[in-house]
Amino acid sequence: MAKKTARKPNAAFMKPVSPDAKLAAVVGSAPLPRTELTKKLWAYIKKNGLQDKKVRTQINADDALKAVFNGKSKVSMFEMTKLVSGHVS
Numbered sequence: 001m002a003k004k005t006a007r008k009p010n011a012a013f014m015k016p017v018s019p020d021a022k023l024a025a026v027v028g029s030a031p032l033p034r035t036e037l038t039k040k041l042w043a044y045i046k047k048n049g050l051q052d053k054k055v056r057t058q059i060n061a062d063d064a065l066k067a068v069f070n071g072k073s074k075v076s077m078f079e080m081t082k083l084v085s086g087h088v089s
Helices: 021-027 034-047 063-068 077-085
Strands: 058-060 074-076
Touching: 021 034, 021 063, 034 077, 058 077, 074 077
Parallel strands: none
Antiparallel strands: 058 074
C-alpha cells in the first residue's frame, strides 16, 4: 500500500483574487485568496444573520449581497460560490 502523502494546497486557490466593486462592499477591496474570500463572506452572512433559519443551505441576501448575487434575494450556498466567482479577477 502506497504511503499517503500530505495534500498540497491547490495553488489556484491560494492565488490572490481581486474582488470587483460589488463584492468589495462585502469583503473589502484588498486582493485575497479564494479561501479567505469565502471565510469573509461567511463571516458577513453570519454577522448579519442572513443564513435561512429553516433551510440552512439558503442565504437570504441583503442589499449588498443582492448586488453580488445578480439581484437574487435567495441563493443556495452552492450557487453562491458560482455567483461570487463572477465578481473576482
